Amino acid sequence: MVSDDQLLLSYKEGNAGAFEAFVHRYHGPLLGFLIRKLKDVAKAEDMTQETFIKLMRQVKKGEIPSQVKPWVYRVALNLCRDHWRSAGYRSEFCKEEMPDAVSQDTSVVEIYEKQETRKHIIAQLDYLSDVRKNIIILRFYQDLKLKEIAEVMDLPVNTVKTHLYKGLKELKKSFAQEKGGSEHEQRFL
Amino acid sequence: MNNDSYKCDNELEELENELEGVFKAYQVKKPSNEETEFLIQRLQSVEEAMPDLDVAPFVNGGERLTLISHLWMQAKMTRWYMWLISFLFITMLTLMMKEPVNRLTDYSLNPLAQFLPLLVGAGVFYTIKTWNKEMRMVEMITPFPPILLLFSKLFVLLSIQLMFALVGSIYLWLTLEHLMFIPFILSWLAPLFFITGAFVVFVAWLGTFKGVIMGGAFLMLLMTNFHSLISMAAGQSETNYYSALLIVLGCGVMMLAGSYLKGKQYDNTDVRAYNRS
Numbered sequence: 001m002v003s004d005d006q007l008l009l010s011y012k013e014g015n016a017g018a019f020e021a022f023v024h025r026y027h028g029p030l031l032g033f034l035i036r037k038l039k040d041v042a043k044a045e046d047m048t049q050e051t052f053i054k055l056m057r058q059v060k061k062g063e064i065p066s067q068v069k070p071w072v073y074r075v076a077l078n079l080c081r082d083h084w085r086s087a088g089y090r091s092e093f094c095k096e097e098m099p100d101a102v103s104q105d106t107s108v109v110e111i112y113e114k115q116e117t118r119k120h121i122i123a124q125l126d127y128l129s130d131v132r133k134n135i136i137i138l139r140f141y142q143d144l145k146l147k148e149i150a151e152v153m154d155l156p157v158n159t160v161k162t163h164l165y166k167g168l169k170e171l172k173k174s175f176a177q178e179k180g181g182s183e184h185e186q187r188f189l
Numbered sequence: 190m191n192n193d194s195y196k197c198d199n200e201l202e203e204l205e206n207e208l209e210g211v212f213k214a215y216q217v218k219k220p221s222n223e224e225t226e227f228l229i230q231r232l233q234s235v236e237e238a239m240p241d242l243d244v245a246p247f248v249n250g251g252e253r254l255t256l257i258s259h260l261w262m263q264a265k266m267t268r269w270y271m272w273l274i275s276f277l278f279i280t281m282l283t284l285m286m287k288e289p290v291n292r293l294t295d296y297s298l299n300p301l302a303q304f305l306p307l308l309v310g311a312g313v314f315y316t317i318k319t320w321n322k323e324m325r326m327v328e329m330i331t332p333f334p335p336i337l338l339l340f341s342k343l344f345v346l347l348s349i350q351l352m353f354a355l356v357g358s359i360y361l362w363l364t365l366e367h368l369m370f371i372p373f374i375l376s377w378l379a380p381l382f383f384i385t386g387a388f389v390v391f392v393a394w395l396g397t398f399k400g401v402i403m404g405g406a407f408l409m410l411l412m413t414n415f416h417s418l419i420s421m422a423a424g425q426s427e428t429n430y431y432s433a434l435l436i437v438l439g440c441g442v443m444m445l446a447g448s449y450l451k452g453k454q455y456d457n458t459d460v461r462a463y464n465r466s
Contacts, residue, residue: 002262016236020229027225035217049228053235117214125215139205140212161201168204175211 004068012059019059023052029142030076036137037080039122047079070151073138077152124174132167135160259338263345271315275349278308283357286365293430296369296376297419301354303412305377306384310408312346313388313401337452339397340389344445347385354381372430379437380415384408386444393448 002010002021010018030051034044054075058065065071125133131153138144138152146164150157220228282300296302316339354377362370387407392400419437423430 016233019232023229023232024225027228028219031220032217036215041218045228049231049235052228052232056232056236117211118216121212121215136212140209141215161198165201165204168201168208171211172204172208175208 005064008055008059008064008068012062012064019056022055026052026072030072033073033137033142034076034080036125036141037077037134038083043083047076047083050079051076067148067151069144070148073142073144073148073152074154077134120175124171127174128167128170131155132163132170135163136167136171139164259341260345263338263341264348267342267345267349271312271346272349274311275308275346275353279305279350279353279357283361286361293369293372293423293427296372297380297416297434299373299376301357301377302380302415305350305354305381306408306412308350309347309381309384309388310405312343312350313404316342316346337449339392340445340449340452343385343389347381350381351378354378372434375431375434375438379434379441380411382441382445383437384411384441386441386448387411389448390444393451 002018004022004025007018007022007025011022027048031044031048034047035041038044038047051072055065055072058071125136128136134153135149138149139146144152146157146160149164150160153160155163279301282304285300355374358370358374358377362368362373384404384407388400388404391403391407394400395403419430419433422433
C-alpha cells in the first residue's frame, strides 16, 4: 500500500487522485476522533473537512509534514481547542453539556448493558483530565503508537506513558466500582 | 511528572490489554463511501477557490509512481511467511531430485518443473486474498492502476520463486553428475513463466474471480500434460526440445508483457469499472 508520505508527495507534484486516496484513508479515523472529542457529529464533520483543507494548504506550500499521521491529529486537536475557546461553543455548552450523563428519566428505559457501558465510558473519559483523555482516545481508538501520541501532544514519550498508565488506572478503578455497584443493586432489586 | 509512576512497560501493556475490550463498547459513526466521496467533492471545490493552489487532474499527472518503485514497495510488503513457504517448498523440491536424468526430454519430469507452478497458484490466491475491498477502495484512486498493483505483487512472488529455484539449480548442478545446467533451468523456467503469464492474462481480461478460476484450471491442465506435450514436440531431437521450451518461455514472457501493457491502459474510470467486475 502506498504510504502517507508518498501520497502527499504525489499530490504536491500535481496528482489530485493521491489526495483522494489520502482522504479515503483518513476520513473515518479522523471523523471518529473528532466525534469522540466534540460529541457533535455535524461539528466533527466540519472540522474533519477543515483539517484536510489545512493539510492541502500545507502541502501546496511545499511543506509535507515529517510525521503525517501525528500532524493530522494535532491539527484536529488544535481545531477542537479553538472551538472550545470560541464564544459560540460557550453558549452551546451551557445548553447541551453532557445530556447523557445527567439525564435521569432516560436511564430507566436504557436497559441494554452495552449502552450503559458506552455511557459510562463516555462519562468516565470526560472525568479524566484533557491530556489523559486525549492520550487514551488516540491510543485505543486511533491506534497511534506512543511515539506518535507524543508527537501529537507535544510531550516526551515517558510522560505520555505515565499519563496513559494513570488514566487507565483511574478508569479501571471506576469500572470496577461501577460493576460492583450494579451487582449490589441487582442483589437488592 | 516523574517516570516512576508505573513500574514497567509490561505493566502498562497488561493494563491496556485488560481495558481494550471495555473500550470497544464506545463506537461512533463511521462515514459511508458516499459521504467520503461527498467530502472529496467539497474539498475539490475549496481547492478550486484557492488561488495559490494549482493541482492538475489525475489523468494529466505525468509523474506517476514508476513500476520499479511499486515493485520495490510490494517486495518490502510481502509477508515473511511467503518467503519462508517459497524457501521450504523449493528446498524440498530440490532435495527430492537425487537421480541423474538420462534423456533430455525427461528433464521436464523433474520435481521443480512439475511442482513449481503449484507455488505460482498459491501465490495467486495469496495475492487475490490480500487484495480485499478496503485495499481496492484506496488503491483504485492511487496514481497506479490497481491491476498493475496486482501484477506487481505477482511479479514479486515470481521473483522470489525464481531466486530460490535458481539457487537450488546451481546446488544440483554442482552436486549431481551429468546434469546439464541450461536444459535443466529451461525445464522449470518455461512452465513457471507460462503459468504466471496465463494467470495474469486471465485476470487482466476476465477480471479477478473468473480469471483465477480459469487460471487454476489451466494450471491443472499444464501440470498433468506438460511433460507429454514437450516429449511429443521434441521427439528425439535436442534442437526440438530447446525450441519447444523456448517457445513456452517466450509465450509466458509475452503474456506477462501484454498484460502489463493492457493494465497501463486503465485510467481511473476504467479502474472503477474493472474493480466492479
